[in-house]
Amino acid sequence: MSPEIYKVLHVVGVLMLFLGLGGMFAAEPGKGSRLFAMLHGLGLVAMLVAGIGFAHKSGYGWPNWMIAKIGCWLVVAAVPVMVKKKVLSRFVGILLALAIGATAVWLAQAKPF
Numbered sequence: 001m002s003p004e005i006y007k008v009l010h011v012v013g014v015l016m017l018f019l020g021l022g023g024m025f026a027a028e029p030g031k032g033s034r035l036f037a038m039l040h041g042l043g044l045v046a047m048l049v050a051g052i053g054f055a056h057k058s059g060y061g062w063p064n065w066m067i068a069k070i071g072c073w074l075v076v077a078a079v080p081v082m083v084k085k086k087v088l089s090r091f092v093g094i095l096l097a098l099a100i101g102a103t104a105v106w107l108a109q110a111k112p113f
């Protein structure tokens with residue numbers, strides 16, 4: 001598969017993740033549809049596999065900005081759990097997901113380290 005396909009799959013994974021988050025946040029606590037939880041989970045897997053696939057095809061190795069992106073990925077994966085357990089309010093969860101998502105996009109663009 002070409003690197004471009006991996007990158008498209010990576011971004012599709014990001015879209016799935018954020019659609020899933022939106023659906024989970026919109027539901028009443030404890031009444032969320034499984035479809036959105038599945039979108040969130042499948043999106044996470046797709047973006048990790050396709051991100052690593054793209055890096056491998058492009059000969060990037062494991063630069064530090066990519067390790068930092070895995071950190072972002074872990075935080076976005078944990079946001080719904082933190083909201084469900086009331087560690088974060090839904091509003092703060094949304095802000096955190098957007099801020100971490102923006103950081104991950106910036107890391108891919110700027111590759112600062």
Ligand code: HEM
Pocket residue numbers: 007010011014047048051052054055066069070072073076100101102104105108109
């Ligand atoms: C919240 C998590 C993440 C978000 C929102 C995100 C988002 C994005 C977006 C939108 C792009 C396209 C940037 C562009 O072409 O201009 C991108 C590129 C990329 N991402 Fe991610 N990503 C995330 C996590 C990850 C993870 C976990 C990995 C790998 C382990 C990864 C590896 C990459 C790579 C290698 C690129 C291509 C960079 C390049 O064009 O040179 N990303 N990411």
